[in-house]
Amino acid sequence: VVIADGYARLERTTNVTAAAVDTPYAIEYETPSLASGISLDGTDATRIVFEEGGLFLLAFTAQISSSSGSTVSFRFWPRVNGADAPGATILAKLHQNNASTVVSRTTIFNVAAGDYLQVMWAVDSTSSHLLAAPATAYAPAAPSTTLAIERIRAG
Numbered sequence: 142v143v144i145a146d147g148y149a150r151l152e153r154t155t156n157v158t159a160a161a162v163d164t165p166y167a168i169e170y171e172t173p174s175l176a177s178g179i180s181l182d183g184t185d186a187t188r189i190v191f192e193e194g195g196l197f198l199l200a201f202t203a204q205i206s207s208s209s210g211s212t213v214s215f216r217f218w219p220r221v222n223g224a225d226a227p228g229a230t231i232l233a234k235l236h237q238n239n240a241s242t243v244v245s246r247t248t249i250f251n252v253a254a255g256d257y258l259q260v261m262w263a264v265d266s267t268s269s270h271l272l273a274a275p276a277t278a279y280a281p282a283a284p285s286t287t288l289a290i291e292r293i294r295a296g
Contacts, residue, residue: 146178146193147292152284157271159264167220167259168271168286179290188257189288194296197250200289201260205233206241206272213269217244220259221252241272253296260288 151170159166167187173180182188191197199219207213218230233244250258262271271285 147191147195147197147290149173149176149179149189149288149290151176151181151189151288151290153271153273153286154282154284155273157262157285159262159267159270162265162267163263165261165263167261170260170286170288178292182257187259189259189290190255190257191252192254193292194253194256195251195292196294196296197252198247198291198293199250199258200245200247201231201287202243202245203262203286204241204243204272204274204283205235205269206239207235207237207266207269208239209266209268210238211266212236213264213266215244215262215264215269217246217260217262219248219250220261221250222256225261226250235269249293251296260286 151173169186178192182190205215213235215233219226231246273285274283276282
């Protein structure tokens with residue numbers, strides 16, 4: 142069974158930095174490379190808008206990096222219609238200068254038509270960021286963050 146109007150692949154192909162510590166920021170995604178029924182808000186590219194309701198599978202990744210020798214904590218969580226989703230925070234820590242790793246989570250959300258989702262993040266040190274890796278002679282570039290969304294059940 143194919144459910145129409147309900148998929149998107151979003152990414153950010155540049156580094157993302159936080160201006161202040163312990164401050165929530167919404168990730169601004171680029172125009173989806175593949176999408177049907179899910180789009181970015183025309184005035185706020187941090188808002189991912191669902192045309193139809195239902196259950197949606199979300200797969201999130203972020204490539205985190207730190208230039209600090211101290212432990213740095215990263216937090217990521219979803220926000221739906223401006224409200225933080227309870228129990229959905231990812232906490233990741235790096236403790237090495239020039240360290241980087243990928244964090245990810247897959248989850249299911251029930252949204253109504255017209256709802257919007259934002260991916261929030263905060264960090265406790267401005268010596269860290271979301272890392273977009275450039276292409277090399279042997280490998281393509283890597284985005285700093287991706288979000289894949291697929292509708293798995295109509296609302």
